[in-house]
Amino acid sequence: MTYTPVLAASPFWGALLTILTILGSLGIFLYGMKVMSEGIQKAAGGGMRKALATLTHNRVSSVFTGFFTTSLVQSSSATTVLVVSFVNAGLLTLVESIGVIMGANLGTTITAWLVAWIGKFSISKVALPIIGIGLPLFFVGKEKIKAIGESLIGFGLLFTGLAALKNAVPDLKSGVAENAHLQEQVINVIDFLNGFGPGSTVLFLIAGIILTVVVQSSSAAMAITITCAWNGWFGTDPLEAFHISAAVVMGENIGTTVTAWLASIGTSVNAKRAARAHFLFNVVGTIWAILAFGILIPFVWGLVDLFPKEIVEIKTGKGEVDNPLTVVAFAVALFHTMFNLLNIFLLVWFVPQIANLVQKWVKDPSEQTTQEQHHLRYISQTLVDLGELNIAEAENAIRTMSEQCVKMFNGFIDVFEHPKDDMSEQVKALKQIEDEADIMMQEITEYLVRCSSKDIGTQHASRIAGMLRITQELEECVDCIYRLVKLNERRYKKNRQFSPDQIESLREYAGNTAQFIQFADAHLLQSISDEQMNKAEEIKSTSIAMRKKLNKSAMKRMADGDVRLEMINIDINNHFEAIANHVLHVVQAGQSMHQSE
Incomplete structure (x- = not known):
């Protein structure tokens, strides 16, 4: 039957x-x-x-x-x-x-x-x-x-x-019988x-x-x-x-x-x-x-x-x-x-x-915060996922984050150069950038993880891994810069003044660090030549040498000077070198992304 x-x-x-x-x-x-x-x-x-x-x-x-x-x-x-x-x-x-x-x-x-x-x-x-x-x-x-x-x-x-x-x-x-109805x-x-x-x-x-x-x-x-x-x-x-x-x-x-x-x-x-x-x-x-x-x-x-x-x-x-x-x-x-x-x-x-x-x-909103401008959202559709092509938007968000890092350090220099002015508004603006960097890192990380969950191949998986590393290093860099801002703010509130020689040394060190940040921003997510990589490592070596030299001078001044002031000086020097470390890692991660392709 x-x-x-x-x-x-x-x-x-x-x-x-x-x-x-x-x-x-x-x-x-x-x-x-x-x-x-x-x-x-x-x-x-x-x-x-x-x-x-x-x-x-x-x-x-x-x-x-x-x-x-x-x-x-x-x-x-x-x-x-x-x-x-x-x-x-x-x-x-x-x-x-x-x-x-x-x-x-x-x-x-x-x-x-x-x-x-x-x-x-x-x-x-x-x-x-x-x-x-x-x-x-x-x-x-x-x-x-x-x-x-x-x-x-x-x-x-x-x-x-x-x-x-x-x-x-x-x-x-x-009009056959089985289709009649x-x-x-x-x-x-x-x-x-x-x-x-x-x-x-x-x-x-x-x-x-x-x-x-x-x-x-x-x-x-x-x-x-x-x-x-x-x-x-x-x-x-x-x-x-x-x-x-x-x-x-x-x-x-x-x-x-x-x-x-x-x-x-x-x-x-x-x-x-x-x-x-x-x-x-x-x-x-x-x-x-x-x-x-x-x-x-x-x-x-x-x-x-x-x-x-x-x-x-x-x-x-x-x-x-x-x-x-x-x-x-x-x-x-x-x-x-x-x-x-x-x-x-x-x-x-x-x-x-x-x-x-x-x-x-679709009119521009009357007031659009920076956070809204840089909001990152994974865009796709149910039928055909865009896969690797989605990475373009994450790359753009990382570039924005790098630009914020450059802006953050320029803001620190501005605060450092005006010890007698009321810089509370500038400090508040820099704090907002630091908060936005935290949000952007979270958004970019979640976005890239979602991209990597698709079948995109080992080549693009390596690229995503490099982008995740760059995002983390940029966020750490922004955090270091904000700590520099707070160190200077604390120094101003306690009315502790650096000598002209110290200020000149710190300016030179800050200039070296700013140059490195701008170098990394200019070559972000790009393949660079051996000569450019050597230049990056040379700037990093200069940063190490300057940190050792300036910290040694600060230690000598401690015996007869203001110990707390010198400790702030040493903290600033250490932060400059930490920033250089993060920046070098950004450059290296970008280079390794292209070497794996």
Whole structure:
């Protein structure tokens, strides 16, 4: 006895099995996209970071960079979340980010073409061999080769998921018995939505928004839309199915902005503006496309007729060649590309105006504390984690921390040089910097630990370890400087005055220390030459020699002078050398990070 016939005969269990099969196919597609995207990031993460940070100085290069990045990772959401992260880190300006976002919208059209061409050849003959090539590469020890293997495995899974999705979605156009009930329900829903005239386009657009928000991927939503179209879910008339599919696709363009919007929560003002610019760009494009829908649809449909029949038509199953709905997949891919190209061409000239508009939309807070300005937040999304690319924001936070260290020491020198002035406000400001350094160290540490929890490879793990060391040393350096400030404040309150010779010696020592701090700040997170490393070690050696010399002189003066004053002098000297120690460790950690790459 078996329960299979019972389950197959039950409309409920049959529908449930169909839904689960579709979800499973979609899961393979999404997981393949995730594996492929993260593998590409590991293989070309540094190059992608440099491209986004350096190839975005004009509108054309910004658009190209966004297109190329999204074409690689196959996720406009991942690209736009990355853009929000880079803007938050100050690596991209708002104007540059808008161009990248425009390019990302064009890059995501690659998915539509993949789905449209999925029936042109046997997926099983392509997907498994691709995985077969990637598998041995994945087990090779070298990081880049392993990442390439991971990308190939993900690409193969992506194709497998698309093929499974094509086969899992019920074929409603033929009206076979097992799909009769489902066919009737779908036709009723489509007829209802299609009965509002021009308003039907808006309803299908809203459906596209909801679909994209639910699956959190415009690429996956696109695959579902095209698959449903060629299986007759949007009617048996090709032009009508194309009309509905195009409206859904436009909604997906708006739905994909939700991810970037969510990622911008808790970030800097400019990061929020970048997310709003993404939303504004897609909404404006959708509005003009809806207004011109009556022209755009016939125009694209007419372009389809210009292509050879063997390119446009797609085989959707064994023995099935003459299915008029197969042309819809090609038409949707063409529409998606044309829509985004026209949208970019129309709006790329108005990037400054878009930037001004979102600046008015998201206004600068009237009072923003330094702590809020330097707040660090791990930005990613549930579908494709940005992995190593997240490190860019931590690097920027560490640079800010180093700048605070330079500012802190300059503040100490200012306090030291004005013993007779009321420096209480300056001391209070320096205390605030010291408190902020503690907060920043905690935030950067937590952020980097979260980055390291991802599968980023040993190369980037070594980089993160070096950044953690630098963060700790900078925080210790700031603490030492603040203790110097307090030592001087205590000396002033007790009215203990150094002799002119002591002051001159301390100035010289402070100058040596300031030079070292500025050297480390200028070469932070960079690979330095042997000559520069020798210079750093020479400054450190000078600091040791000065500390020994000045402490020896202070010990001699103790016999006949103010013991407490000399003890303060010795404490100051010791703190100068401690600072030099921390600074040297910062330089060494930066050098070791690049030696491991």
